[in-house]
Amino acid sequence: MGTAYKRIVIVGGGTAGWMTALAVKAAQPGSTVELVESEEIGIVGVGEATFPSIRDFHASVGVDETEFLRATHGTFKLGIQFRDWRAQGEHYFHTFGNFADVAGPTCLWGQYRRVDDPTLGVLGDQCLPTVMATQGRFAKPPKDQGNLYTYAYHFDANLYAVFLRTIAVKRGVRRTEGRIVEVMRRADGGVDRLKLEDGRAVAGDLFIDCSGFSSLLLGRTLEEPWVDFSHWLPVDRAWAVSSAPTGAAITPYTRATALEAGWAWRIPLIDRIGNGHVFSSRYIDEDRARQQLLDQLDGPALAEPRLLRFTTGHRERFWVHNVVALGLSSGFLEPLESTSIMMIQRGLHHMLEALKPGVPPAAPVVDAYNRSMTKMYARIRDFIILHYCLTGRRDSEFWRDMVTKELPDTLVFKMHAWRQTGALNLYSTAEGFESSSWLAIYAGMGTWPEFLDPVLNEVPLEEARQALRQRREQIAAMAATMPAHDDYLRSVLRK
Structure with missing residues (x-):
């Protein structure tokens, strides 16, 4: 039985485009996969921090970790350090590990x-x-203790796109260089072909829109409406700049520092540090925000800061006719928890599940895809809002407003369940973060339940104290035997 889509066309390169090209080529061997991009347009590509699921993607498409780290100037990531979120001068970590039993x-x-x-x-x-x-x-x-913790990466997003492109082209993906000047439609409203500036046409059966914020196919051509999240997440700008390394140890974590009207990221790479300031233009002007970013740098800036403008939210539907949008063309949630690539993966996974051999997906399948993606955005949105609404800061208008905003009902329910009963409630589908992640944020922000479950009294108090002390000592001893991140990274790259 053949494939329903003989010609699959991806619009736009970058991380989303080339991840999609690799995954689709592996899953749809009977189809031609063509990616159209223009070197003139460029990509958003800043220093990228990721979620552990990227390792699953690499495994599924056969990417070697050492080659990837070398090619992208990558480092390892254990999680995120949050500075000044609960109160100025305080910090906590959200890392990719567990807290043993949570019930x-x-x-x-x-x-x-x-x-x-x-x-x-x-x-x-x-x-x-x-x-x-x-x-x-x-x-x-250790392989036999894989549930203790996991890890992700930091890397240069521009280099990552080039790395994936090289692999994809070797595996048979066709790359077409050219600027799209017109999108030709089918009678049923779908996309038929793309007209390039030099007169060439690229026809396809399925079009995957990875064109970034421009959302050329789903947004501009099909005019799919936007679901706006800016009421809850008012940040709408980001300054980004790289700075020179200082010679200090490369930290195995991302840093997110809360500022007057947003927060600053710090992403350590082998040869430089990626920095950015995500802020709300309602509360601070661009020039002041730029200066606050420069004041955060550990070393000299390597270029002039770049300004990115965005609105948090997503397209009402993600799959319309024969167009599927992935990455920034489908929606954007601020990068506080490094979820951008994970969301691309989720969309890819569900899309490929729907692309069964023989016939195009039926309407209910497409509807289910759209519902799934909508839930995913809502769940991750709620987790990001959690960081803001629990703050104890009242030192600027931005932070005062963030703690008084009306919250989504789905988040209100989770927070109520936690505060009243200690339940780390998770919905059944589309959760982006496990209970241990919610616990890390609640604990880091000093938000605890009003009551403790009486079942805890089944363990004698001294026995519980000793168990906690023993676990703490064991963890400290395990960490003490591990090499410094710099040393471990060098040993990997020498292989």
């Missing part, structure tokens, strides 16, 4: 609160990758 008599956080012993330190001391990040250490988790 029942042996619930780790519950016993930690019940014991209430300052000598146990912060809850993060009970999470191995948090201790590793604090100490600047890194090692891959």
Whole structure:
């Protein structure tokens, strides 16, 4: 049985385009895969911080980790350090690890609160990758203990796109260089072909829009409406700039520092540091925001800062007729939790599941895809809002407004369940973050339930104290045996 779409055309390169090209070529061997991009347009491509799911993508398309790190100037990432979010001068970590049991008599956080012993330190001391990040250490988790923690990467997004393009072209993806000047439609409203500036035409059966913020096919051509999230997430600008390395150790984590009207990112690469300031133009002007970014730099800026403008939200539908949008062309959530590539992956996965051999997806399948993507955006939106609404800061209009905003009902329910019962409630589908992530943010922001589950009393108090102390000591001992992140990275790159 043949494929329903003999000709699959991807519009736009960059991370989204070339990830899509690799994945589609592997999953649809009976189709031609053609990617159209113009070197004149360029890509957003800043220093990129990622989510652990990127390792699943690399495994699925056969990307070697060492080759990837070398090609993209990559480093390892254990999570994110949040500075000045709860209050100025305070920080906490959200790392890719677990806190053991999160329910029942042996619930780790519950016993930690019940014991209430300052000598146990912060809850993060009970999470191995948090201790590793604090100490600047890194090692891959042992294969037989893979549930202890996981990791992601930092890398240069421009170099990543080039890296993926080289692999994809070798595997048979056709790359067409050219600027699209017209999109020709079919009688049913779908896209028939693309007209390029030099007169060539690129025809296809399925078009995947990876054209970035311009959203050439889904937004401009099909005029799919925008669902606006800026009421909850008012940041709408970002200055981005690279700075020179300082010679200090390369940290195995991203840093997010809360500022007057937004926050600044710091992403360490091998040869430079990626920096940015995400802010709301309602609360601060662009020039002041630019200066606040420059004031954050550890070393000299390597270029003039670039300004990006955006609106948080997504297209009402993601798959319309024979057009599917992935990446920035489908929507944008601010990069606070490094979810951009993970969302591309999710969309790719669901799209490829729908592309069964023989016939195009039926309307209910496309509808299910759109519902799934809509839920994913809403769930991740809620998790990002959580960082803002729990703050104790009242030192600027931005932070005062963020804690008084009306929240989405889905987030209100989760927060109520946590505060009243200690339940880390997760909906059944499309969750972007596991319960351990929600716990890390609640704990880091000092937000705890009003009541503790009486079942915790089934464990004698001294026994609970000893178990927590023992786990803390074991984690500290494990981290102490690990190499510094710099040393581990060098050993990997020498292979």
